Amino acid sequence: MALFDLRLQEVHNQLRKKELSVADLVDASFSRIAATDASIQAFLTLNEEGARTAAAELDKALADGSEQGLLFGLPAGIKDNIVTEGLLTTCASQFLRNYDPIYDATVTKKLKAAQSVTIGKLNMDEFAMGGSNENSSFHPTRNPWNTDYVPGGSSGGSAASVAAGQVYFALGSDTGGSIRQPAAYCGIVGLKPTYGLVSRFGLVAFASSLDQIGPLTKNVEDSAYVLQAIAGYDQNDSTSANVEIPDYVSALNGDVKGLRIGVPKEYLGQGIDPQVKEAVLAALKQFESLGATWEEVSLPHTEYAVATYYLLASSEASSNLARFDGVRYGVRAENPDNLLDLYRKSRSQGFGQEVKRRIMLGTYALSSGYYDAYYLKAQKVRTLIKQDFDNVFQNFDLIIGPTAPTAAFPIGEQVGDPLTMYLNDICTIPVSLAGVPAISVPCGFANGLPVGLQIIGKAFDERTVLRAAHAYEQHTEHHKQRPQL
Amino acid sequence: MSITIKDVEHVANLARLELSEQEKEQFAGQLNAILKYAEKLNELQTDDVEPTSHVLPVYNVMRDDVIRESVTNETALRNAPEDEDGQFKVPAVLE
Numbered sequence: 001m002a003l004f005d006l007r008l009q010e011v012h013n014q015l016r017k018k019e020l021s022v023a024d025l026v027d028a029s030f031s032r033i034a035a036t037d038a039s040i041q042a043f044l045t046l047n048e049e050g051a052r053t054a055a056a057e058l059d060k061a062l063a064d065g066s067e068q069g070l071l072f073g074l075p076a077g078i079k080d081n082i083v084t085e086g087l088l089t090t091c092a093s094q095f096l097r098n099y100d101p102i103y104d105a106t107v108t109k110k111l112k113a114a115q116s117v118t119i120g121k122l123n124m125d126e127f128a129m130g131g132s133n134e135n136s137s138f139h140p141t142r143n144p145w146n147t148d149y150v151p152g153g154s155s156g157g158s159a160a161s162v163a164a165g166q167v168y169f170a171l172g173s174d175t176g177g178s179i180r181q182p183a184a185y186c187g188i189v190g191l192k193p194t195y196g197l198v199s200r201f202g203l204v205a206f207a208s209s210l211d212q213i214g215p216l217t218k219n220v221e222d223s224a225y226v227l228q229a230i231a232g233y234d235q236n237d238s239t240s241a242n243v244e245i246p247d248y249v250s251a252l253n254g255d256v257k258g259l260r261i262g263v264p265k266e267y268l269g270q271g272i273d274p275q276v277k278e279a280v281l282a283a284l285k286q287f288e289s290l291g292a293t294w295e296e297v298s299l300p301h302t303e304y305a306v307a308t309y310y311l312l313a314s315s316e317a318s319s320n321l322a323r324f325d326g327v328r329y330g331v332r333a334e335n336p337d338n339l340l341d342l343y344r345k346s347r348s349q350g351f352g353q354e355v356k357r358r359i360m361l362g363t364y365a366l367s368s369g370y371y372d373a374y375y376l377k378a379q380k381v382r383t384l385i386k387q388d389f390d391n392v393f394q395n396f397d398l399i400i401g402p403t404a405p406t407a408a409f410p411i412g413e414q415v416g417d418p419l420t421m422y423l424n425d426i427c428t429i430p431v432s433l434a435g436v437p438a439i440s441v442p443c444g445f446a447n448g449l450p451v452g453l454q455i456i457g458k459a460f461d462e463r464t465v466l467r468a469a470h471a472y473e474q475h476t477e478h479h480k481q482r483p484q485l
Numbered sequence: 486m487s488i489t490i491k492d493v494e495h496v497a498n499l500a501r502l503e504l505s506e507q508e509k510e511q512f513a514g515q516l517n518a519i520l521k522y523a524e525k526l527n528e529l530q531t532d533d534v535e536p537t538s539h540v541l542p543v544y545n546v547m548r549d550d551v552i553r554e555s556v557t558n559e560t561a562l563r564n565a566p567e568d569e570d571g572q573f574k575v576p577a578v579l580e
Contacts, residue, residue: 098564102561103556195541209539238545239539301529303525304528307523325501327566327573327575332567336576341576342575342576344503348503356512357512357515359500360500360516361520364492364516364520367496380536380537383535384529419519459540
């Protein structure tokens with residue numbers, strides 16, 4: 001759909017010239033969904049009535065000249081773990097299949113203030129646990145480039161929807177790579193901001209010390225606009241960073257001369273697909289030709305990141321998911337013997353296998369006798385992983401490598417083997433543990449499926465990350481490729 | 486170390502989960518594999534390493550203790566699976 005190939009500024013120009021209305025944009029979004037969602041199944045809930053009402057109001061604002069939102073009129077999809085008042089928020093879990101939030105997440109409020117239009121809620125792995133979208137308890141989402149392949153996870157619905165041109169942009173959440181990896185698999189741009197830059201208030205918590213909301217877009221400029229709209233301190237989130245928000249869009253000046261790039265040898269080592277490696281090396285050449293320099297560096301604790309992550313994330317998840325007891329919201333089991341039985345039956349019937357597996361792992365790691373051996377040990381290794389990044393960033397402005405070691409894999413291939421599935425996240429997990437920002441941008445194809453380049457920056461240095469990603473994008477055509485649906 | 490079915494039952498009880506016999510078998514196997522993999526962390530000497538629980542310094546957020554609008558009782562109960570007389574209803578705890 002040509003409409004969704006326009007840059008944000010082009011859309012806004014056409015709106016102002018009355019060549020286009022917000023109602024047209026919303027119509028285009030719903031017709032594209034009608035035409036394509038049977039094959040990719042990105043959506044869980046559509047907000048057709050709400051979106052059309054909002055479009056009418058925005059068109060009125062356009063007519064009387066009071067439109068000023070940064071994301072004015074743009075059709076947006078929201079990952080279904082971000083609460084939306086009056087619009088179902090299920091986390092792709094049977095447990096929350098009827099959950100009707102009584103408030104808006106801070107990012108939802110900010111999107112409304114920026115005047116985008118919420119088209120609906122996007123599929124994900126249940127409670128954001130998974131790397132393939134196969135753990136949704138409703139249905140898997142499929143990769144728009146080849147519907148026999150996974151779109152990645154856990155923001156797979158968000159990535160697939162943007163890649164298929166159903167929405168102009170989407171929000172996702174990233175705990176161990178859940179924005180960047182599906183963006184890479186679907187051939188779009190996904191940004192995980194610095195931990196604390198975007199409020200988590202109203203994001204259904206998975207692993208609180210790692211979760212971060214961020215944008216999925218078709219190009220870097222749009223990513224900067226969406227970040228501008230959603231970043232900022234929030235009193236409702238005790239882990240929100242009270243930092244000044246710079247102008248992200250003005251950072252995109254195309255200049256990467258003199259930028260020093262570190263390339264971790266651990267990210268290009270064993271297990272990487274040769275075509276992925278080739279695409280990443282070609283991208284580094286591109287940076288070189290633009291005046292940046294790069295050299296090999298080491299993040300020596302990379303091989304410990306996956307184990308560290310799964311212990312910490314599962315521990316935090318087991319604690320966060322204790323609130324799902326069938327009393328205040330969600331689905332309640334029938335005919336319990338007593339209160340304890342009510343909890344047990346509701347949780348056992350409501351949660352899927354991956355969620356139960358992580359609750360079990362986390363509960364075990366936190367239990368008496370094992371806390372020091374697993375949880376505390378993992379927190380200490382997290383310190384070493386963070387120090388790896390601190391050390392490299394003393395001499396380099398950015399760290400660049402692949403987003404994932406391979407392109408997307410076929411649906412069903414890894415589902416019975418959690419450990420192999422977890423190892424797909426080897427390049428994204430360390431970044432999450434260190435809390436630094438990273439973006440995935442398209443950098444080529446492997447066996448006909450998109451490959452992502454991961455650009456990692458210093459904490460709160462999103463401007464440099466976006467600047468480098470944008471400069472690269474201006475000199476390549478990968479981000480302009482579209483799946484044939 | 487090896488996780489037995491008995492360990493799985495103990496952890497399931499702590500986690501307020503009721504598992505089928507088949508799930509117990511499956512989780513015992515998978516948790517063993519994952520924890521065995523996690524033992525890789527023991528290769529690292531971490532006696533003098535401070536643990537990281539948060540990447541940012543985290544402070545308590547306080548607000549002035551003033552009366553302000555809250556959600557209505559009706560709204561708070563909107564998602565309750567069962568309610569009665571403006572309260573969440575659960576099975577009797579006391580006889």
